Amino acid sequence: MNETFKLERTSAPLAAEESGESMRHVHRPVPHDSGAKHVQGIAQYIDDIREPDGTLHIAIGQSPKARGRIVSLDLAIVRSQPGVVAVLTASDIPGKNDVSPSFGDDPLFAHAEVSFLGQALFAVVATTRDAARRAVRHAVVEIAEEAPSITVEDALPRDETVLPDYAFGRGDAEAAITQATYRLAGKFRVGGQEHFYLEGQVALAVPGEDGDIHVYSSTQHPTEVQHVVARVLDLPDAYVVCETRRMGGGFGGKESQATQWAVTAALAARVTGRACKLRLDRDDDFVLTGKRHDFRCDWQVGFDDEGRIEGYAVDLLARCGYSADLSGGVVDRAMFHADNAYWMPAARIASKRLKTNTVSNTAFRGFGGPQGMLAIEHVMDQIAWAMGRDPLDVRYANFYAPGRNFTPFGMEVEETDTLVDLVRRLEETSAYRARREEIAVFNASSPILKRGIALTPVKFGISFTLTHLNQAGALVHVYQDGSVHLNHGGTEMGQGLHIKVAQVVAEEFGITMERVRITATSTAKVPNTSPTAASSGSDLNGMAARIAAGAIKRRMAAYAASLYGVAEDEIEFRDDRVFVGNESLSFTELAKKCVLGRVPLSEAGHYQTPKITWNRETATGRPFFYFAYGAACSEVIVDTLTGENRLLRADILHDVGRSLNPAIDIGQIEGGFVQGMGWLTTEELVFASDGRLLTHAPSTYKIPVASDVPADFRVALYPNSNREETVYRSKAVGEPPLMLANSVFCALCDAVHSVDPAKPVPLDAPATPEAILRACEALRGRSMG
Structure with a gap:
């Protein structure tokens, strides 16, 4: 062809009052801060960090069976292999054998039973990665095998779930469907998806003084890595620092599932007293990490002569894998988006979180929303075909509109x-x-x-x-030469979060982008952060940084006003200068004056999203x-x-x-x-x-x-x-x-x-x-x- x-x-033209023409940086197509480095291949990822002398390397010993009881695990030959320094099992863990984000159901190393084929049983720590990978093959594992559940259809008869069933809705959906002029029903399957990030799972752990440990992790959630490392090593959180400069893609696959590999590296560093690194082979990455949840959607719909829905009922049957991981939030979001853009006078949205003997599924871009949304789009097409109408006209007929603008969970659109x-x-x-x-x-x-x-x-x-995650922190310093240090709790995975937040800070101070130094995300600078997920990175961290920069700016303006005897509202920051009445000075000059005047030029900003209220038990709120x-x-x-x-x-x-x-x-x-x-x-x-x-x-x-x-x-x-x-x-x-x-x-x-x-x-x-x-x-x- x-x-x-x-x-x-x-970009469609904006009205004059919306165009942001007065803005110098925000609303502008500023290049990605790492774009040139990406193209040149010089952007530094975890595997590019210079390894400390004597760094050891880790490989994972995996279960050969999907389900069963561990009868014996003989690692004697493994320990005798060339280059092997240590072999780690559950017995080497000083704290809790748990790397789950919430529910305590995800062991670092399986110790009594195995729950999926490939599950981590032990780790080999060796002088080279090749030596470690060769050594793991010599394990002798005996498992009393049981028949595994692999699919939704396997799990349903066993009624095995990782979390309780959940449902919400409005009206009597079944009655509305029965009484409707037309009715349809069916089963629709939505497949899973591998994240396939360019940079695989990787972590480097470096031991410090007095039990401290510094973990470089390719993670979307440094705070969770910090917390779980501390839990497994039986340390206070303050003893652990997690740092992430950038990821080569995440897409949700590094929200909770980067943690296990960071913890393994940290445990190895604790046991050996040396820096330890774990980088999963691509095949192992596929086997050992979760995917997008696949669903079977059992649906019924009743509608009128115009194709307007009168009742909709859907059971979202999610294959979650062997542990809960993030399935609570993922499947809830699928339910929240089961309506997509359509008004449903009566609806029942139900779900099952099915346990299977496969790796635990996890977050993936859209976090369940795509699965729920695709199901209703499939139903819209089914209605259109049954009525002989253009599918777009059926969609128009069902769109939310004034007077019919509340979701099945009660939130106003x-x-x-x-x-x-x-x-x-x-x-x-x-x-x-x-x-x-x-x-x-x-x-x-x-x-x-x-x-x-x-x-x-x-x-x-x-x-x-999850309401408490809707918060963020940022740390901003202005130095005496007018340069600005920016740190916030969000992580950069190629999506341009860092440059957007830098644009916000530069705009607040009225300075050039070159003055703003973007630094690696670190739990030592901004604590208790939320994951960079749910599309909220810019909303949360941008606002936190703006709050921090705004506080410093107000202090600088107040000091300038006192120096020059003018009102604060006569001071303007723009074009790398500060205009004070009829005079001006450079931003650098004012920064120096503030330091001499003992004005604090550092601020930790904090932002929490307003209006969020959700009671899951009563299925009410926003x-x-x-x-x-x-x-x-x-x-x-x-x-x-x-x-x-x-x-x-x-x-x-x-x-x-x-x-x-x-x-x-x-x-x-x-x-x-x-x-x-x-x-x-x-x-x-x-x-x-x-x-x-x-x-x-x-x-x-x-x-x-x-x-x-x-x-x-x-x-x-x-x-x-x-x-x-x-x-x-x-x-x-x-x-x-x-x-x-x-x-x-x-x-x-x-x-x-x-x-x-x-x-x-x-x-x-x-x-x-x-x-x-x-x-x-x-x-x-x-x-x-």
Whole structure:
């Protein structure tokens, strides 16, 4: 196909009062602070840190069975191997054998029974990584094997869960469905996803004086690493420092699951008295770390002649793995987003968190929201096909609107106008209606190749659903030469958090970006931080930094006012200078004067998100500060004889409020969309019946590559200002764009549907070529076995 690659990065014009023209740094496309280093390959990650002399290396000894009782573990030969310095087991742990984030159900090393194939049994500490990896193979392990639960269907009869069932809703959904004019029901499966970060799990632990330990970890949650290291080593938290300068990607996979490897390195350092490093091999990383939760969604819906939902009931059956990990919050968020953008007069949203003998699933970009959201988009398509209507018209009929704007958990959707206007704009700019007609003509004359199109919305709640996590701290110092030291609790994983927070600080002081020094996230500087997750990094840390900088600025202004005998409101900070009445001095000059005047130029800022109230027991309150909105229109082509397919064009309009950095935000939208497309089209996790992960490497697990990006890719920012008082009225951007890729899955279903428009499409996610071919053959009345 001779196509011209067309990538449009546009931002719709803002009204004059919203354009931020008076801003010098915020609302500007400032380059990523590490961008040049990324391109040159000189950005320093954990594995690039110069190793202290005598650093030891660690390899993990894994369980050969998925479920059973440990009969014996003979490590004598392991200990005798060349280069081996120590072999660690549960008996070497001075504190608690627990690396779980909350529930005490995740041992560092299994000690009585094993719960998934590959589970850590012991660790070898050796002089080289190769020696450690060779030594682990000599363990003699005897396990009294039991039949494992691998799938949702395995776990359901056993009624094994990692957490109790949970449900909420409104009205009598079952009665509303029964009384509705039309009814549909089905089962829809949503697959999991491997994080496939470029930098794998890695940690370096360096012992210090008096039991202190310094851990360099590729983690999204340094405070949790600090806390769990202290728990396992039986130390006060203050004895442990966790530091993270940057990660080579995280996507949620390093929120809770970086901890085990940091703790293992710390334990090895404690036992040996030497620096110890653990870097997982990519295959081991696949086996030993959790994925996005896969779901089976059992749904029922009742609707009227217009396709409007009158009752909706869904059971979200999540495969959680062997321990709770973050499944509480992940599955709750799937429930919170089971409505997506649609009003449901009566609804029952229920869930089961099923225990299986697989590695514990964990956070992944969207944190359960994508699974709940995709299920209702699937239902919208089912309604449209049953009614013979355009799926977009069915979506319009069900959108939240004034008077019908409360979610199934009782929170008011305040920006119904934003949602509808955004979708209508995209419908127009993407020429959806004209293209729909063109596609119908094409499909009528093309028996093999079929095209499809879909336009789907996104409404995503922003905040941690665990209320106490909605807080952040930042530490700002102004030195006497006018340079500024910035530290905050957020972590940088390529998403541009550090540069956004630096822009906020530079804007507050009216100084150039070059004056602001971004430093590594450290628990020694900002304590008790929340993970960088839930799309809240800029909201929380940006505001904390602004509070800290603002406090210093006010002290500087007060001192300048006293020196020059003017009112404080006559002082202005801008262009690297401070204007005092009719005079001005450089920012550096004022900093020096403040030091001489004994004015404190250091501040720890703290921010807590307002308005958040959620009582899980009564299912009442407001779990989200606000909603971010977006929509995508995707067009695909499918070969119905092979299942091969291609995304031809994607149009995206996304709401980020008043963007702190449009270039960074558009990059996040593009990346999130493509990652979501991979989840829904090519990335398939396959476990054998014995619990072995068969898709454990790039050779068997297919993430999207450059050639999968559509040749025609149009991304625009919706002109908007956050109605809530966020940092410079911006909105979060990390997670919501991933769910824009729902449009790709729905477009593929639309293309397959044209094989026989009289039948629903039997297609689950991911829509791999094999799955698409099976669906096409089913519509033709043929079985592939």
